[in-house]
Amino acid sequence: MSDTKREQMEFDVLIVGAGPAGLSAAIRLKQLTPSAQICLIEKASEIGAHIVSGAILEPTALNELIDNWKKKSDVFQTPVHHERMFYLLNDNKSISIPILKSLMPQMNNNGNFVVSLGDLCRWLALEAENLGVEIYPGFAGQEVIIEKNCVKGIITGDMGVNKDGNQESNYVPGVELRAKYTLFAEGCRGSLTKKLFKHYALRSNVDPQTYGLGIKELWEIPPNKHMPGYIQHSFGWPLDDHTYGGSWLYHFGKNLVSFGFVLGLDYKNPWLSPFEEMQRAKKHPVIKKHIIGGRRIGFSARALSEGGLQSIPKLTFPGGLLIGDAAGFLNVPKIKGTHTAMKSGMLAAETIAEALITQEIEPISYCLRIRYSWIWHELHQVRNIRPAFAKFGTKAATLYAGFDSMVRGKVPWTLHNRLEDYEKLKAASLCDKPLYKKPDDQLTFDKTSSIFLSNIDHRDTQPVHLKLRNSLIWKTVNWNVFKAPETRYCPAGVYEVLMDNNEPKLQINSQNCIHCKSCDIKDPTQNIDWETPEGGSGPNYSSGM
């Protein structure tokens, strides 16, 4: 950041991030205090362009937020009507797992909808704007303004800076957006949220956050194969018993299929490539038959928080609070976080509406509101399931999960996760290399043709937003010990190793970045820092994603 004199703008409430949490907070705030000046900024070039999710929407929060929502938008045209779950034994065989609705309530999708979460956000943004919320996509929060230990707002990123950090002819300095309260809704592993964690020590006394990486493809299939409302999940192959993850496949909308794969970023084998696992999963007959003959029209990826209850940080600090997946309200066994994100945003709004009157500095009552809401209840019930997979492996944990679910989490113990995901990699020499086959360009693809469908735009000459703190550490740790795992876990091909006279060198193709945040999470020594690039940069996911 340079010392440029910045323009300042004042609001009552500033919201950073236009996902379901931020937008729900904005809407609820305007419902409660119509006169409040609310500003919402979003780093994507437009609302929805960075949103990635399956997605199955459980409309609990939406019911509480907007009357008659079903009739107000065509986002909800696909109710779930048929659901299957498969345990994949190998690349060909599978076992269908019955979904016991009464015994495993969190797995039951009756009454839910298959949606494009991006489209849901686009619609919520219209609702918010109609209420008078000022929404500005294309602006990234770069710094938090903290004065006298109180958050006073954020500074947006400068624009028109070149690779060497010099100002170009069209340079525009970032602006100070100041507010009485700032709500951070950046989603999983937000870059400002990360700074707040550190400054206010919000993560002390809680388990480390653990993450998953979701990689998604959007397919358009022939109408005669399309079964809107059919959804399926799989686990098992191609992952081994010690790696957490599985696939989803949802038919929805107009001949669309959402296929995706989530893989726990606590995986141990540095040779593993989440992207390749996702590609080969498509070859299994239970998946292949749905998409073969169709055309792939979208590709996206995003990390998600899987730590659950045990990993939820302190949620408030002077001048603001955390909502949505920035805090980590995802319900892992449900594989859903939209409803909890929305609810947290609404609870935050209710807190802030009060605080605007009482003028309390730290909106502390938000924590209690969360504590006594159904978010807490839900997350408490499922708190042991994800940690069980980390502890016992997939097969044993599945049995445990069945038991735990039947008693709805009413067990006297809580399983803990003590390690950060990045601490879990084993040395490359101790692990087997999976054999990933070449793509066939029909069902399976390589990274470059995939990210081509993400419509990425990073102005060529802007500074690299992925910072390698110490290149020496990269050589001695990432290369010597783990053989450059970033070249494999990055689903977008950002990281490449070039041999320069037999000397390995890390090449960072930051223009390929689709903002999934895996590198910020998984780098073994936390040597890679993901910062927001110039506002409006990144993928441009279209409608349906």
Place this chain on the structure above:
Amino acid sequence: MKILVPVKRVVDSNIKPLIKTDHSGVEISGIKMSMNPFDENAIEEAVQLKEQGKVDEIVAISIGEPKSQDTLRTALAMGADKAILVSTEHTLESLAVAKVLEYFVIKEKPNLVLMGKQASDDDMNATGQILAARLGWPQGTFVSKLELYSNYVEIIREIDDGQETLKLPLPAIVTTDLRLNEPRYASLPNIMKARKKPVETFVLAELGVDITPRLYIQRLDESSPIREGVIVNSVEELIDKLQNEAKVI
């Protein structure tokens, strides 16, 4: 001195256009739309001329669905003073666009129409020239440099063999090349201010301009990069093939 800048809302040039399954057109619902990049150059140039004190008013105009207002807001945020939205559900061809623009040129009486040389969606590269012909105005196309004087504009055009310098008596039409300038970012404060600037709206159907389409799209196809890929065994063989088979060297 008044400048009219037509701007078009197009599929963002970073988006890979997706053909509808029946090949009838490009899927544009829910796709990111932006201002045609060439039009950004036109707005930028107009704003720079205003900053130099050579222009009093910049009017941006867009023809299209109501959402084109977003594009006009961008133009206003970049520095246009006023915007005109000509609202229509139809997709207009360059000839029809030129006729609508002609209507507003007569109404607004600009000294200069500064516009993109082409739109990044249909790449037709014709509207400016057609408009110039209809108005009987001189034209300067593919312009990479421009100097405005009180009764003429001096331009440099990018042509096949180099650069041509022309002088156009005003009023005139100038179409922009990407090399003309580096468009500015619409800053957050300016975007906020732009929301308060006037946008005058007209309904195209009420103007009495003939917009009958002359073309129709029979189908769209992907342009495939796949080729035969004959592997030759030696440099000599390659040179021979390029010389005698492909005849390109």
Place this chain on the structure above:
Amino acid sequence: MAALVLLSYEQGNTLRSTSLSTITAALQLEKEVDVLLVGETLNERLDQAIHLNGVRRVLAAKDPSFAHMQAESVANLMASLASDYEFILAPANAEGKNILPRLAGLLDVQPISEVTKIIDKSTFVRPIYAGSLLATVCSKDKKKLLSIRGIAFTPIKTIGGNAEIKEVTLPSPLPENQKSIFLNLKLSQSNRPELEAAKIIISGGRGMQSSDNFTLLEKIADLLNAAIGASRAAVDSGFVSNDFQVGQTGKIVAPELYIAVALSGATQHLAGMKDSKIVVAINKDPDAPIFKASDYGIVGDIFEILPRLEEGLKNRI
């Protein structure tokens, strides 16, 4: 009815090969093809034009106002000739694209730019969205105005024809305030053509390994009067500056010959060069996607192949 083709010349009296391709396109539409030759002086050009293969008539319009092919006067002249023709064509170069739409404005016709294929007398194919899509369009206009993309049509022969010359009566000149005034022309200084205008491009990728190795490409480019291009990976690696980048986010090019050296052929790159007439790939990896997008390929070490190519071209030239 017949077709009329506007001829386009380089500086001096060399007819552009795109003009020859445009005549080919015209001959696909009509048996009777006339060409229009305009200029300040015509003698040498006329001598060549009458031999153009397949041309019926050369319309000759000589006037000082045509010296620099300014759109206002040329379009005006063409409008006065238009009644005899169902098709009026021009090459899709800076000249044709400047003049033809102006003529369309005078005739109330929707012009069709950058035609790459003629399906029938009213159906044409043209690239849209920077070449990523091909549109097949039908025209309902009685008169069709087409600009023709040169590399899409084989040029006609410049010999064997026997056209008659017809001098054209000029329309009354335009008033001074309705036309541009020519001041000067600055020819491109660089010996090397610009990327977008070059007939031959030789591009290097990451496999070039260093900035210095691009001199290997420069030597060949000098021999072929080619422009130098690069993949994004090569630009990101700092081998060359951004201006050289060919691809979705760089320059979109369509030369007659595109030589891709040590570049893998990422989708983003292919999007910027796939309209090239002939593509040659040189790469040590036989599985590199660029081979699937090329007409000819050589598998091998570029540090052996490039010097041999340079040598071979020298001997040939």
